Amino acid sequence: MDRAKDTPPDWSEQAGADFLQLDPAQAPPGGLSHWIAESVRTAIGDGRLPLGARLPPGRRLAAELGVARGTVTEAYRRLAEDGHVAGRGRAGTVVVAAPATAPAPPAPGTGRAPADPFATAPGPGVFDALRAAPARIDLTPGVPDLAAFPRAAWLRAERAVLAQASPDLLGYGDPRGAAPLRAAAAAWLARNRGIRADPARLVVVAGTAQALGLVARILAAERVEAVAVEDPGSLGVRQHLAHWGMATPPAPVDSEGVRVEALHATGAGAALLTPAHQYPTGAVLAPDRRRALIGWARATGGLVVEDDYDAEHRYDRPPVPALRAMLPDHVFYTGSVSKLLAPALRLGWALAPERHHGALVEAKRFADLGSAVLPQLVLARLMESGDLERHLRLLRRRHRRRRDALISALAQRLPRARVHGAAAGLHLTVTFPDGLDDTALAQAALREGAKAHPLSWHRVRPGEPGLVLGYAATPAGRMDEAAAMLARALAGAG
Amino acid sequence: MDRAKDTPPDWSEQAGADFLQLDPAQAPPGGLSHWIAESVRTAIGDGRLPLGARLPPGRRLAAELGVARGTVTEAYRRLAEDGHVAGRGRAGTVVVAAPATAPAPPAPGTGRAPADPFATAPGPGVFDALRAAPARIDLTPGVPDLAAFPRAAWLRAERAVLAQASPDLLGYGDPRGAAPLRAAAAAWLARNRGIRADPARLVVVAGTAQALGLVARILAAERVEAVAVEDPGSLGVRQHLAHWGMATPPAPVDSEGVRVEALHATGAGAALLTPAHQYPTGAVLAPDRRRALIGWARATGGLVVEDDYDAEHRYDRPPVPALRAMLPDHVFYTGSVSKLLAPALRLGWALAPERHHGALVEAKRFADLGSAVLPQLVLARLMESGDLERHLRLLRRRHRRRRDALISALAQRLPRARVHGAAAGLHLTVTFPDGLDDTALAQAALREGAKAHPLSWHRVRPGEPGLVLGYAATPAGRMDEAAAMLARALAGAG
Numbered sequence: 010m011d012r013a014k015d016t017p018p019d020w021s022e023q024a025g026a027d028f029l030q031l032d033p034a035q036a037p038p039g040g041l042s043h044w045i046a047e048s049v050r051t052a053i054g055d056g057r058l059p060l061g062a063r064l065p066p067g068r069r070l071a072a073e074l075g076v077a078r079g080t081v082t083e084a085y086r087r088l089a090e091d092g093h094v095a096g097r098g099r100a101g102t103v104v105v106a107a108p109a110t111a112p113a114p115p116a117p118g119t120g121r122a123p124a125d126p127f128a129t130a131p132g133p134g135v136f137d138a139l140r141a142a143p144a145r146i147d148l149t150p151g152v153p154d155l156a157a158f159p160r161a162a163w164l165r166a167e168r169a170v171l172a173q174a175s176p177d178l179l180g181y182g183d184p185r186g187a188a189p190l191r192a193a194a195a196a197w198l199a200r201n202r203g204i205r206a207d208p209a210r211l212v213v214v215a216g217t218a219q220a221l222g223l224v225a226r227i228l229a230a231e232r233v234e235a236v237a238v239e240d241p242g243s244l245g246v247r248q249h250l251a252h253w254g255m256a257t258p259p260a261p262v263d264s265e266g267v268r269v270e271a272l273h274a275t276g277a278g279a280a281l282l283t284p285a286h287q288y289p290t291g292a293v294l295a296p297d298r299r300r301a302l303i304g305w306a307r308a309t310g311g312l313v314v315e316d317d318y319d320a321e322h323r324y325d326r327p328p329v330p331a332l333r334a335m336l337p338d339h340v341f342y343t344g345s346v347s348k349l350l351a352p353a354l355r356l357g358w359a360l361a362p363e364r365h366h367g368a369l370v371e372a373k374r375f376a377d378l379g380s381a382v383l384p385q386l387v388l389a390r391l392m393e394s395g396d397l398e399r400h401l402r403l404l405r406r407r408h409r410r411r412r413d414a415l416i417s418a419l420a421q422r423l424p425r426a427r428v429h430g431a432a433a434g435l436h437l438t439v440t441f442p443d444g445l446d447d448t449a450l451a452q453a454a455l456r457e458g459a460k461a462h463p464l465s466w467h468r469v470r471p472g473e474p475g476l477v478l479g480y481a482a483t484p485a486g487r488m489d490e491a492a493a494m495l496a497r498a499l500a501g502a503g
Numbered sequence: 504m505d506r507a508k509d510t511p512p513d514w515s516e517q518a519g520a521d522f523l524q525l526d527p528a529q530a531p532p533g534g535l536s537h538w539i540a541e542s543v544r545t546a547i548g549d550g551r552l553p554l555g556a557r558l559p560p561g562r563r564l565a566a567e568l569g570v571a572r573g574t575v576t577e578a579y580r581r582l583a584e585d586g587h588v589a590g591r592g593r594a595g596t597v598v599v600a601a602p603a604t605a606p607a608p609p610a611p612g613t614g615r616a617p618a619d620p621f622a623t624a625p626g627p628g629v630f631d632a633l634r635a636a637p638a639r640i641d642l643t644p645g646v647p648d649l650a651a652f653p654r655a656a657w658l659r660a661e662r663a664v665l666a667q668a669s670p671d672l673l674g675y676g677d678p679r680g681a682a683p684l685r686a687a688a689a690a691w692l693a694r695n696r697g698i699r700a701d702p703a704r705l706v707v708v709a710g711t712a713q714a715l716g717l718v719a720r721i722l723a724a725e726r727v728e729a730v731a732v733e734d735p736g737s738l739g740v741r742q743h744l745a746h747w748g749m750a751t752p753p754a755p756v757d758s759e760g761v762r763v764e765a766l767h768a769t770g771a772g773a774a775l776l777t778p779a780h781q782y783p784t785g786a787v788l789a790p791d792r793r794r795a796l797i798g799w800a801r802a803t804g805g806l807v808v809e810d811d812y813d814a815e816h817r818y819d820r821p822p823v824p825a826l827r828a829m830l831p832d833h834v835f836y837t838g839s840v841s842k843l844l845a846p847a848l849r850l851g852w853a854l855a856p857e858r859h860h861g862a863l864v865e866a867k868r869f870a871d872l873g874s875a876v877l878p879q880l881v882l883a884r885l886m887e888s889g890d891l892e893r894h895l896r897l898l899r900r901r902h903r904r905r906r907d908a909l910i911s912a913l914a915q916r917l918p919r920a921r922v923h924g925a926a927a928g929l930h931l932t933v934t935f936p937d938g939l940d941d942t943a944l945a946q947a948a949l950r951e952g953a954k955a956h957p958l959s960w961h962r963v964r965p966g967e968p969g970l971v972l973g974y975a976a977t978p979a980g981r982m983d984e985a986a987a988m989l990a991r992a993l994a995g996a997g
Contacts, residue, residue: 055699057828062697063821133865136675155670164658164665171658176649179845181630203551215709215871222870252869327557334551351673353876371627375746376716376870377709381878382847 045084064102127452145458146491150436150479166390184374186213187385193392203330220343220359223372225253233278241467259469266294269301279312285320285329289477291430306339317344323433324409414485418492440475447474453498539578558596621946639952640985644930644973660884678868680707681879687886697824714837714853717866719747727772735961753963760788763795773806778826779814783971785924800833811838817927818903908979912986934969941968947992
């Protein structure tokens with residue numbers, strides 16, 4: 010009986026001369042056996058012939074190569090002597106050990122000195138480059154105090170989740186996310202952001218970054234081609250919108266937030282806004298601006314993408330309700346735990362106007378079938394148990410001390426710098442008199458040992474130079490050192 | 504001194520008549536105080552006025568509404584008596600307790616009886632509908648034995664990760680994923696799939712579903728407008744490609760895998776293939792088909808998207824190396840732990856041809872800035888420690904028993920059904936003589952208590968009717984019951 014007819018094709022059929030990419034014309038004269046053995050050894054070493062794989066029968070390989078059978082037998086004998094293969098009777102000759110291989114050569118771009126993030130206009134990799142740059146003090150905005158991440162509470166919650174979760178929850182699930190997190194996040198939004206959200210309408214997303222892409226795709230399907238952005242406004246957000254095909258006309262920001270008549274003048278069908286704490290200036294959208302914005306949305310059908318990136322962090326003022334709470338039919342709302350717990354969790358939520366809810370769910374489905382479930386269930390427990398509120402209170406106290414220390418160090422070391430937007434958030438912005446190249450200043454600061462964003466990165470049109478300084482990750486006791494570094498950089502740049 | 508000038512706008516400015524959406528014209532005659540109190544109570548209840556929020560000063564609200572100040576004072580007094588607000592001296596009147604609110608009404612589509620997944624042609628929500636349908640035995644293909652998920656090993660690894668991970672790892676990170684997982688996955692691919700991959704070139708993705716979207720966007724940028732698909736082939740994959748704008752011309756599959764001349768005839772610039780274990784037929788791409796496919800790719804510049812969805816699961820045959828191992832310059836490769844551990848982890852990996860690597864990284868960056876880090880580090884530990892290999896061996900033994908039990912139950916209960924593709928994977932396909940409506944059969948089976956996919960869901964062109972049966976989640980002892988349900992359904996449908 011011919012076994013080949015009733016079993017599926019097996020490895021030994023694959024691993025012929027073809028699969029091994031053997032061409033006898035390439036063999037050195039007189040060294041055919043050695044060359045075959047070497048070729049097989051290479052195939053084992055680079056993984057093409059994994060452990061357990063069968064070598065092609067010697068007779069067949071010899072026929073395919075047009076060499077004497079003894080030549081192949083000799084090659085296999087050498088491989089067996091080296092311990093790489095072993096005869097297994099009817100199963101043929103099988104790979105039993107891989108040769109020690111040298112590690113793969115580093116790919117281009119790895120292992121080099123980090124690129125200077127300030128050498129050229131900032132591209133998509135600029136935040137990677139800045140992250141990779143070594144610095145004694147990191148004032149990069151946008152990250153909470155990661156050393157405070159509640160590891161013990163997280164592990165405790167994870168243990169409880171793993172002890173209780175039904176196996177079904179580990180399968181493919183609801184693209185909107187796990188029900189417990191949707192319920193907990195809806196309650197969180199009601200408590201902290203004044204938003205009334207039906208958990209069924211909330212979509213768990215992989216952070217605000219993913220929400221931007223999902224919303225951009227929904228807008229594109231609605232033939233919206235431009236999303237007006239605040240100027241200054243987040244460079245990263247602008248990059249995301251541009252990547253997803255949106256034009257990003259700028260609307261200027263002043264101390265009362267975005268200028269709505271300028272937003273209107275862009276003609277854009279949508280606007281990306283940070284009403285609770287404008288990024289990076291820290292302005293709060295003033296009541297009459299809110300009214301004007303609501304008027305704009307109702308008159309033009311305009312849509313707002315509300316990036317509520319750090320609204321839970323506030324120090325000297327009462328909470329400002331989310332715009333979504335006042336204008337649910339026109340606002341895509343998105344927030345995340347990136348500034349509450351850690352960006353690396355990649356967990357957030359999004360709400361669409363009711364008529365776009367279905368499109369949001371489909372966009373999330375076809376993005377990734379929904380976010381990972383275990384971290385969602387863990388986060389839901391942290392929210393339900395009050396652990397997250399406790400963590401937020403701890404962060405607030407700690408961040409406030411750090412902010413106060415930075416402000417007083419700046420007042421002493423950089424008396425000409427004006428401080429903006431310090432009443433909330435994780436960063437403040439300082440501006441300097443005109444005529445300063447703030448990218449050169451940030452570059453000089455990095456040389457001094459302090460990492461920060463030049464304000465011009467976040468500008469579309471020219472404006473006052475400055476720096477955006479995150480204070481959450483640096484202990485209060487090091488702020489004077491940080492300000493001294495900035496002052497030395499300023500002295501060199503000014 | 505006017506405090507308003509040196510503090511940022513605060514809540515009490517927001518919470519005026521406008522913010523509360525108060526229009527005195529709507530008040531019932533003679534009941535102005537009651538109406539104001541009710542409006543504020545509603546705003547507290549629906550979260551617009553959260554705990555701690557200040558009510559607008561009575562004098563200002565009265566002026567805005569054009570009512571007597573005493574009317575507002577009376578409203579605030581009632582709210583205070585109800586315990587919703589309290590006077591706080593100079594801080595004004597503050598919200599201290601929310602009224603008990605009725606739960607939000609259920610959103611459309613929730614709380615109803617689950618939709619019949621077989622009633623209409625399958626749309627994007629069909630898998631949700633099937634998942635929601637109750638059944639005593641779940642033979643839905645594509646999910647491993649979730650009850651076997653190694654919870655203890657996962658928690659152990661998570662504890663170690665949380666004990667050791669540097670805080671930096673919790674910030675924004677490399678869009679390619681965490682370095683330890685990229686290294687562990689590259690080693691896994693070499694050992695198990697014959698692929699030599701530089702960890703620097705591997706991109707961690709949120710499962711194969713995300714990889715499909717990323718690759719589709721790269722292909723679209725290369726002006727590829729069609730991705731040929733296997734027929735039969737995965738409905739879900741076809742839905743994903745179509746969502747991302749790709750035409751999906753079908754190329755027929757026979758017992759040796761996809762017919763390459765038919766693939767060539769589609770004229771598509773790319774093809775989505777499952778060479779190691781064709782979905783759903785289970786065919787292995789035969790050696791001469793591999794050669795023809797390599798010829799097609801080299802002659803036309805064609806690209807292959809290799810969906811290596813369950814290649815680690817094999818029972819009666821040696822491993823088949825990934826196509827990527829033989830054709831790295833033309834193959835986008837993607838695999839995941841969905842079938843090794845759990846789909847809900849949403850973790851997998853992708854490799855692009857070298858010239859598309861940069862585009863893959865940028866696509867991932869702008870999709871979500873990279874996958875969540877903690878589960879990546881946990882998975883890396885499970886891979887490094889050998890726990891994942893041990894789990895795979897356990898699954899293999901268990902799945903093999905279940906497969907064997909299903910095959911023998913089918914042989915007894917449905918002797919006319921032909922079984923395909925049982926040598927590997929987590930599912931098998933049965934076909935029946937022509938003339939049977941397999942959607943009606945699946946519908947009847949669901950009524951009998953067994954959930955499965957009709958083969959026609961996965962077909963583009965008409966062909967033999969059948970069912971796709973996943974056996975991984977059902978104990979061997981219940982397979983006879985499952986086959987009996989199918990037999991009763993067949994007797995009713997046939």
